[in-house]
Amino acid sequence: MSFKNLLVLISCVVGAAALLLCLDIFKPQREKLISLLPANLKDRVFGDLGATPKDRLFTLNELERYRGQVYLAILGQVFDVTKGRKHYGPGGTYHFFTEYAGTRAFASGDFSPQGLTENLDGLSLEDIQKISDWVNFYHKQYTYKGKLTGHFYDMNGNPTKAMNNFERLLEQAKKKPKYRDEDRKRFPRCITHYEVGFGRKMMCSKNSHGIKRDWIGVLRQYYQPGDSHTRCACVRDKGRPFSGDSSSNNGDLNHPYLKVYEGCKPTATSCYIEDTNLDLTIY
Numbered sequence: 001m002s003f004k005n006l007l008v009l010i011s012c013v014v015g016a017a018a019l020l021l022c023l024d025i026f027k028p029q030r031e032k033l034i035s036l037l038p039a040n041l042k043d044r045v046f047g048d049l050g051a052t053p054k055d056r057l058f059t060l061n062e063l064e065r066y067r068g069q070v071y072l073a074i075l076g077q078v079f080d081v082t083k084g085r086k087h088y089g090p091g092g093t094y095h096f097f098t099e100y101a102g103t104r105a106f107a108s109g110d111f112s113p114q115g116l117t118e119n120l121d122g123l124s125l126e127d128i129q130k131i132s133d134w135v136n137f138y139h140k141q142y143t144y145k146g147k148l149t150g151h152f153y154d155m156n157g158n159p160t161k162a163m164n165n166f167e168r169l170l171e172q173a174k175k176k177p178k179y180r181d182e183d184r185k186r187f188p189r190c191i192t193h194y195e196v197g198f199g200r201k202m203m204c205s206k207n208s209h210g211i212k213r214d215w216i217g218v219l220r221q222y223y224q225p226g227d228s229h230t231r232c233a234c235v236r237d238k239g240r241p242f243s244g245d246s247s248s249n250n251g252d253l254n255h256p257y258l259k260v261y262e263g264c265k266p267t268a269t270s271c272y273i274e275d276t277n278l279d280l281t282i283y
Contacts, residue, residue: 056146057157060101063148071145073101075135076118076152076163080143093194101148106134109192109231118151120166125173132170184211186242186252187222190232202261203270204234215239217251219268221259233258237267 058078063071069082070089074097081088081098088098096102102116107127110116120128138144147153152163159167188211190202204217217234235258236242236251248254264271 057155058146058148060148060150070098072098072138073148074106074138075103075131075166076148076150077135077138078145078148079138080145084142101150103131107131118162120162125169125176128166128169129173187233187235188213188217190219190234192232199272201270201272202232208234216269218266219261219264219271221261223257
């Protein structure tokens with residue numbers, strides 16, 4: 001038998017075997033065969049035949065192939081956020097989250113290229129909890145597609161040391177109050193978003209971040225001891241303070257951990273700033 005005829009015969013046998021394996025009657029044999037393959041090879045060779053979407057593994061470069069759709073990665077988990085294209089697509093407020101694997105920025109609010117990183121070193125337990133909350137948000141609002149290999153998952157989809165460390169810190173965070181309730185009520189977070197052509201805008205309202213109240217407040221940088229960064233807070237500027245000296249009539253403006261944002265008026269309830277270290281509201 002000539003080499004050409006042998007090659008044709010082998011191709012026919014392989015093709016017939018592949019066709020048979022597609023039939024439901026051979027499902028046990030098919031699943032057994034697929035289970036023997038590495039996770040990344042399994043996904044690329046068999047696709048949806050043996051792997052569910054939760055098993056799919058991506059590299060950061062591979063995500064660029066889905067520009068027709070809009071994919072975002074956080075904590076090594078990939079989500080299809082195409083239905084939020086106006087926010088995540090080109091020109092959108094949060095398009096940078098689809099260009100970088102920037103888990104840290106979900107907690108730090110630093111949206112610069114340096115801040116859009118997977119390194120979580122130095123974040124507080126509250127920051128760790130915040131990232132977990134964002135992951136839960138994306139699971140509820142968007143479609144989970146798989147895992148991003150690299151920092152949090154290895155090439156076989158197994159958790160890395162970084163992921164194990166995150167989960168350890170998250171367990172510690174859960175043992176404490178989810179958030180500092182008193183601080184949340186006293187200094188509600190500002191609403192922060194990016195407006196194309198104007199920059200980052202911070203605002204206060206009577207319902208900032210779900211804290212309903214009968215006052216709006218003014219913008220301030222707020223430092224919480226133990227945190228690695230400041231955050232934007234809405235501060236009551238009239239009446240008695242939340243606690244402390246009841247003779248004061250300018251709300252909580254005398255709190256020692258508050259500072260006026262550079263470039264913003266002390267009485268501003270909204271302001272555009274250049275500082276990248278902000279909280280964010282994502283849709």
